[in-house]
Amino acid sequence: MIFRTKHVLILGFLLTLAFNGSLYSQQLGQNKEGKAYFEQELDSMNIAYQWSEMAILGTANDTERIGPRPTITSRFLALTFVAVFDAWSVYDDSAIPVYLKGYEKQPKDQQTQANKQIAISYAAYRTLKEYYPGDSLVFSAFMKRLGYDPDDNSLNPDTAVGIGNLAAKATLTARHHDGANQYGEVAGFSKPYADYTNYKPVNTVDQITDYDRWQPKYFEKKDGKKFAPACLTPFWQLVEPIALKSADQFRPGPPPRVGSEQLKKEVEQVVEFQANLTDEQKALVEFMRDGPQSVQQAGHWLKFAQQVSKRDKHSLDEDVKMFFINQVAAMDAFIASWDSKMFYDSARPFALVHYYFKDKEIKGWKGPGKGIDTLGGEDWRPYSPSDFLCPPFPSYTSGHSTISGACAEVLRLWTGSDSLNVQVALRAGQLTEPEALGEEVILDFPTFTQAAEMAGISRVMGGYHIQSDNIAGLTLGRAVAHRVWDFYNEHLGN
Numbered sequence: 001m002i003f004r005t006k007h008v009l010i011l012g013f014l015l016t017l018a019f020n021g022s023l024y025s026q027q028l029g030q031n032k033e034g035k036a037y038f039e040q041e042l043d044s045m046n047i048a049y050q051w052s053e054m055a056i057l058g059t060a061n062d063t064e065r066i067g068p069r070p071t072i073t074s075r076f077l078a079l080t081f082v083a084v085f086d087a088w089s090v091y092d093d094s095a096i097p098v099y100l101k102g103y104e105k106q107p108k109d110q111q112t113q114a115n116k117q118i119a120i121s122y123a124a125y126r127t128l129k130e131y132y133p134g135d136s137l138v139f140s141a142f143m144k145r146l147g148y149d150p151d152d153n154s155l156n157p158d159t160a161v162g163i164g165n166l167a168a169k170a171t172l173t174a175r176h177h178d179g180a181n182q183y184g185e186v187a188g189f190s191k192p193y194a195d196y197t198n199y200k201p202v203n204t205v206d207q208i209t210d211y212d213r214w215q216p217k218y219f220e221k222k223d224g225k226k227f228a229p230a231c232l233t234p235f236w237q238l239v240e241p242i243a244l245k246s247a248d249q250f251r252p253g254p255p256p257r258v259g260s261e262q263l264k265k266e267v268e269q270v271v272e273f274q275a276n277l278t279d280e281q282k283a284l285v286e287f288m289r290d291g292p293q294s295v296q297q298a299g300h301w302l303k304f305a306q307q308v309s310k311r312d313k314h315s316l317d318e319d320v321k322m323f324f325i326n327q328v329a330a331m332d333a334f335i336a337s338w339d340s341k342m343f344y345d346s347a348r349p350f351a352l353v354h355y356y357f358k359d360k361e362i363k364g365w366k367g368p369g370k371g372i373d374t375l376g377g378e379d380w381r382p383y384s385p386s387d388f389l390c391p392p393f394p395s396y397t398s399g400h401s402t403i404s405g406a407c408a409e410v411l412r413l414w415t416g417s418d419s420l421n422v423q424v425a426l427r428a429g430q431l432t433e434p435e436a437l438g439e440e441v442i443l444d445f446p447t448f449t450q451a452a453e454m455a456g457i458s459r460v461m462g463g464y465h466i467q468s469d470n471i472a473g474l475t476l477g478r479a480v481a482h483r484v485w486d487f488y489n490e491h492l493g494n
Helices: 032-043 047-066 070-089 113-131 133-146 160-174 261-275 279-289 296-312 316-344 349-356 399-415 448-461 467-491
Strands: 361-365 372-376 419-427 440-447
Touching: 032 047, 047 070, 047 113, 047 133, 047 296, 047 316, 070 113, 070 160, 070 296, 070 316, 113 133, 113 160, 113 316, 261 349, 261 361, 261 448, 261 467, 279 419, 279 440, 279 448, 296 316, 296 399, 296 419, 296 448, 316 399, 316 467, 399 448, 399 467, 419 448, 440 448, 448 467
Parallel strands: none
Antiparallel strands: 361 372, 419 440
16 A cells, blocks of 8 residues: 655545536535636536536435445446447447447548537436436536537437437436336336345344354434444346346355454454554545545546546547446446355454454444544444444445456556556545544555555455455456456457
């Protein structure tokens, strides 16, 4: 891991804005000068990049309204950029669309920048409006700001508007019954994204009968009321991947079990990490956990890709292709990770520390405002706020590691270099214990590979995963990435 303390903050990485004058990031609030500056900066970027900002906004607001849904939002983001790629592909001589079938390539005189911008905008607008209906007015306002009519529903394949609308329609239609149960249409499971597998954890929230298996945990709301979240999308391994042949294509071998020396050492490592967290490590844990207005792992890596676009001064064509491969990798990595999670149904350190250190005194974080001190092993907790104490799903493999491994590797392959060079400023503790803030630090992500590894180890430091979850996740993600890379090249017509 590398941390530096003397770098300039890259502001664009932390900002999320809407463009109708009503929604702002927490960083800018109602600052009109900040909004004007950001809009001016955005106007200098290509249309694909601008729509990536709208996708980030929709994801952030979805989290605020509903709560973290990393699997679901990864699907939204990936399919949005598939629709964008498909619309763009009609204006490229060799590209092969994923879902838009039966339409001819546009002739050379129609392969203009203006037509690409129109087609991409309508494809992005229609898909984002479908997946983030709560922000429909924001997306519509953005279309008008671009000079387009959001109410133009033409499906004429001889026009750029029609191509964009057709690309969105083809994507939405193709993925209507892809296993996500988006519309609650599985018989007997009418709530959108309802679990139609009837998953029931072996352990209840109050009693553990098998320490190798996942246990739900009580969270505590700010008003003191306790609740135990159910497992998040325990059917996600049944969602149809985009590039993978199947969810279990690269399924790893099993995690270490209770009674093994390896598991004992890895649980001890988690305790040791947390007992000695530095401000830099706390900031890393919080940054990767993602905090308020979270965009989860897929959105996190979309933000990293945005920084590549700015750094390398990407054209529209380049961003269409990069965002496409980046987000397809994230979606398929989530599906592969959930296959492993639900197949092994493995325990998290929360329960394992209690098992290995019951009736023993250890050092650990006692909670907001209480710092790191001596406590009973059965009272140990992750470095996380009480209202999101621990991810509500099985542990192996780490989702952060799998998605980061996949997205980092495809960006490395796509750019032809491992260089990332992103720096982010954070005040340690601001998302976990604001009454006990540490120093401001600069997190430095010099390469894609190191960013992925930092994401993975942060989950061990924070007490969410053991090292086996992390290592297997990184390996799985990289395997997914190479399959996505082949898929990408196939669809470029290479």
